[in-house]
Structures are given as C-alpha cells and as structure tokens.
Amino acid sequence: MSTESEEDFFRSLRVAIVGLGLMGGSLALALRGRVRAVLGVDTHAPTRQQALERGAVDTVSADPADLLPQADVVVLATPVQSILHLLERLPDLHPGRAVVLDVGSTKREILAAMVHLPQRFDPLGGHPMCGKEHSSFEHAEADLYHGAAFALCPLERTSAHARQVAESLVQAVGARPLWLDAETHDRWVAATSHLPYLLASALASSVPPQAAPLAGPGYRSTSRLASQPADLMLEVLASNRDYLLTTLRRAQLRLDLLAQALEAEDWQSLRALLAESAHQRESLLNLHGEKPHESHREPRRTPAR
Amino acid sequence: MSTESEEDFFRSLRVAIVGLGLMGGSLALALRGRVRAVLGVDTHAPTRQQALERGAVDTVSADPADLLPQADVVVLATPVQSILHLLERLPDLHPGRAVVLDVGSTKREILAAMVHLPQRFDPLGGHPMCGKEHSSFEHAEADLYHGAAFALCPLERTSAHARQVAESLVQAVGARPLWLDAETHDRWVAATSHLPYLLASALASSVPPQAAPLAGPGYRSTSRLASQPADLMLEVLASNRDYLLTTLRRAQLRLDLLAQALEAEDWQSLRALLAESAHQRESLLNLHGEKPHESHREPRRTPAR
Numbered sequence: 001m002s003t004e005s006e007e008d009f010f011r012s013l014r015v016a017i018v019g020l021g022l023m024g025g026s027l028a029l030a031l032r033g034r035v036r037a038v039l040g041v042d043t044h045a046p047t048r049q050q051a052l053e054r055g056a057v058d059t060v061s062a063d064p065a066d067l068l069p070q071a072d073v074v075v076l077a078t079p080v081q082s083i084l085h086l087l088e089r090l091p092d093l094h095p096g097r098a099v100v101l102d103v104g105s106t107k108r109e110i111l112a113a114m115v116h117l118p119q120r121f122d123p124l125g126g127h128p129m130c131g132k133e134h135s136s137f138e139h140a141e142a143d144l145y146h147g148a149a150f151a152l153c154p155l156e157r158t159s160a161h162a163r164q165v166a167e168s169l170v171q172a173v174g175a176r177p178l179w180l181d182a183e184t185h186d187r188w189v190a191a192t193s194h195l196p197y198l199l200a201s202a203l204a205s206s207v208p209p210q211a212a213p214l215a216g217p218g219y220r221s222t223s224r225l226a227s228q229p230a231d232l233m234l235e236v237l238a239s240n241r242d243y244l245l246t247t248l249r250r251a252q253l254r255l256d257l258l259a260q261a262l263e264a265e266d267w268q269s270l271r272a273l274l275a276e277s278a279h280q281r282e283s284l285l286n287l288h289g290e291k292p293h294e295s296h297r298e299p300r301r302t303p304a305r
Numbered sequence: 306m307s308t309e310s311e312e313d314f315f316r317s318l319r320v321a322i323v324g325l326g327l328m329g330g331s332l333a334l335a336l337r338g339r340v341r342a343v344l345g346v347d348t349h350a351p352t353r354q355q356a357l358e359r360g361a362v363d364t365v366s367a368d369p370a371d372l373l374p375q376a377d378v379v380v381l382a383t384p385v386q387s388i389l390h391l392l393e394r395l396p397d398l399h400p401g402r403a404v405v406l407d408v409g410s411t412k413r414e415i416l417a418a419m420v421h422l423p424q425r426f427d428p429l430g431g432h433p434m435c436g437k438e439h440s441s442f443e444h445a446e447a448d449l450y451h452g453a454a455f456a457l458c459p460l461e462r463t464s465a466h467a468r469q470v471a472e473s474l475v476q477a478v479g480a481r482p483l484w485l486d487a488e489t490h491d492r493w494v495a496a497t498s499h500l501p502y503l504l505a506s507a508l509a510s511s512v513p514p515q516a517a518p519l520a521g522p523g524y525r526s527t528s529r530l531a532s533q534p535a536d537l538m539l540e541v542l543a544s545n546r547d548y549l550l551t552t553l554r555r556a557q558l559r560l561d562l563l564a565q566a567l568e569a570e571d572w573q574s575l576r577a578l579l580a581e582s583a584h585q586r587e588s589l590l591n592l593h594g595e596k597p598h599e600s601h602r603e604p605r606r607t608p609a610r
Contacts, residue, residue, distance in 0.1 A: 211497050258553070259554070
C-alpha cells in the first residue's frame, strides 16, 4: 500500500532492466516516465534500437557493466538460466547498493542463488502472471501488466525497503502484488502455467495439418501455449521438474479415467467427470474474480490504497 | 458461388430454425432481413420472448408443428440427440417439401438418420466451426458465424438445389462453406474440437482452487472449453466415440513421451518434442490462413463469386 511519499520516493529511482524481450520491454514501456530513469540492457542490437525508438528506455547498452552501476533497482528479465548467470556476475557488475528483482517464471532456483549475493544487494523474486506466445520486444506493450497478478517472493534477508520498492513497481505498471513463498509459487505455477503448456503441446502434435479447415476457436485457444518458444520453456520446465511431474501425472490419470469411461460407454461416469471439471474451473475463476485487486486494470485512475 | 438470381431466390425463402440457443439464435439474428421470414421454434418460454424482443425471428412458437409447415428450409439447431429425435418426427411435422439442414457437432449419426426421411425432404448435414462456452440465446450474436468455416456434408440424395440453398445460407451469415463427407468431418473434429475439450477438462480438474491467484491467461485459454455444458458435450462425444478414442490415445502417448523425457531429464528429447509441436501448430494455422475464403469476414461487401 503506497503512501504519497512512497510514490514520490519510487519516482526518484533509476531502474535498470536487463533483457528487453516481451517481459522486460513491456516493463520498460510501462515504467518510463514513472521513475527517474529506465536503463535498458540487451545484447541484441536491433532490440536496443527499437527500445530507443519506442521510448521504452532513457538509455541503453549491450553491456550490463555500462549501466548497472547507476541503478537503484536492477530488474533481471532474461530467461531463467541467464538470470542465474547474471546473479553470479552481479557483484562484479554493480559496485554499490541495489534492490534486485527478477521476473523469471520459476522462483526456487533463483532465490537459492540470490541467497549468495553480497549484503549490499537487497534481492527478492518476482513473477508477473501475464505474457504472450511471442517473446520478443516487438510484441512488448505498456499495458501487458495491467490487471495481472505479480507474484513477489521475499528471501529472509529481503528488507522492508525492497518490499516497498517492489510493491511500488508492481503497482506502477498496473499489476497487483501477490506475496507468497517460492515453494508455493512453483507448486502452483506447475499446475496453472507449465501443465497447460504440456497439454497444449500434446494437442498440437495430435492434430494433423489436413484438419486445418476444421480447426476453430476451440483448437486455437486450447493449443495457444504450444507456440511458446521451446528453448525458453525448456529452462522453465527443467527448473520446476518435480512439481511439474506431480501435476502432469494427475492430469494423465484424469485423461485415463476419461478414456476408460468413453471406452466402456459409461456415460454416467463420463458425465460426472466432465461436470466436476467444469464446476472446478468456475469455482477457481470466481474465486479469482473476488480478489480485491481484480478490477484494477487502470490503476492510475483508482485512488492510492 | 452465388449468382444474383440465386441470391434473389434465397431471399424469397422462409427458414424455420428449431432450437434458439447460441447456434440457432445467432443464425436467426444473422439471417433476419436476408430471407422472407425467420420462423423460430423453442420449448423455453423466456428464450422465445427474448428472440422476439431482439428481433431474431419474425414469429416464434413452442411447437414445431405450428411453424414447420410454412418453411422452405428447416434448420435443426438443437443438441445431437434432439436432432435425431426431430428427424424421426419430421414427416409428421411438415406435410410438404423442404430443404433440411442441421448444425449438430457430429455428422455420421445424423446423416444416417437423414437417409430415412421421405423423398419430399432434401436433407444435408452442417456444422459451423464457431461457438462459445455458453450455449443459451442470451449469448447469441449476429456475427458469431462471421469468418468461420461451415462444414456441409451432403447425402447421395442431396439435390443441387439443396446444396445451393445451403451455400447461400452459409454465405448470408458470413461463413465459408466447406464441403466434405461425414466420415472425414467426424475424424477431423475429434482432433480439433473433442480432444481439446477433454484436455481442457483434465486441466481444469488438475488445478486446485487455491492456485487461483496464479491462474493467468495461459490457464484461462487452455481450460476454456472445460466450461462447456457437460450434458451437451456428452452427446457429442458419444456420437464420435471411435474417432475420439483414437485421437485421445495419440495425445496420451504424446504426454507419456513428455513425462518420460522430463522424468529422465532428457532435455534434448524434451526440446525436440516441444519444438515439433510448436512447428506443427504454426504449419496448421498458416495452412488455415491460406484458405481462399479466410478473409471473407464481411461477405456482403465482397463481390459475388
């Protein structure tokens, strides 16, 4: 909950964003003008050019060592393995104090790495629950974060200051902070993000191109996640393998039950399974809908809380 | 391909629509004003009232025997089992000649029933590739069919006249006719519609309500179809059991492969499976995008072909 002075303080910060893909680029677009400076780092020259042209950053460099020393807040917005690598290098890249936040898709490995940062860093994990199939800067947009839950996972060492900075950042981009521990985060996203990806992928492999003329909105919606870049997703799945296997086995058992009922023409059981799932989805979405921040799609127009 | 005189002829027809739910109601809204009369039949009194209030129909009744005798075209837009029942009753409900089209989700059973209609009826099967999770009239909209493929499955006995009427109807509501046989239709929709439904249902059952705060657009999109009414879908699945079991087993095998690679930490295999699926989805959607009718979203503005 930001007070006016906390908002003023947040506006005085210089925020470096390492990785200007979909997530980092959208964050830069949303933060620009709401902080003292957005400093962008990306190894890809055309992305740096586009980020400048679209006004996403105040300044940009290929080398984190150029800009990180000026940053009060460092946001790591690269793929998971690269975040882990950057955390190792961070003490050499930034000589001073900084709040360090990442936006990686899983949190346990990253928080385990953050533990080893020198005490001048004030780290915590983050994960905004939004995205698209396409991961490059050209798909970035300022309102990508609007209305999304933004998971925040503190370490034991995370200061009240860093928590406040993270909340201010989340609210500045129109998202709603959701504090939880890394274990719970990873267990839940295994079910809400990584399982859907594998199911979408299995669907995409099961529909032959000849069936294209009969592929309507149902196919598109259910298979959408399968188009996410395999390389990026592989790192995510690998970093959440245990929880993902648990939830995947649950879904496989459910498919077995559905197949058995269909095979046996046991319509009563099939109906019960289908109705139960529909009910569970409605319950979950209603529950979600009741979250107090749910309707905050344009938080700049709502009163500060 | 409509000529001007065929369009004029189509405008002279009285079309009865039995079942004013999402599909029948949307068809009525789209056809109103483009044919001589839209005659609506629905057993649900509030639906009849709404259909009149929204101008979807010229006249409406609870009893098909009231209106069907006036119809040149009878469209059966009820659930699959009810369509089969109506086809049995049709000779008693309509004393004259009529083109008979249905919009049921599977085609083999329905075409097998159409074979037994008296010769004064000129039947064919139809299935528009569009829809929503919600099936009632209140969700109906005139542009539901815009841009959608509309499968049309002729019988041997289907006349050139009935084919032309069906094509004109499909084009009048902004959809594109797709002629194919019932076997092919049912085999394809098992993969493009019914398998996605079962995968969505398995996902919905695997995500506990506690995970709601971390359920983002990926969960929503992949699980969307699970909210379809179980009773309606049960009839559809039952009428396509054989093809659905085949495609479901294929998807289950794929999930087994994904689980095995994840279990064994065989990242190379996992990556190959995921990349192959992503590629297959892109190929299918590109193929779909190249269909000549794909861009005909507003066919009244395009030249007659």
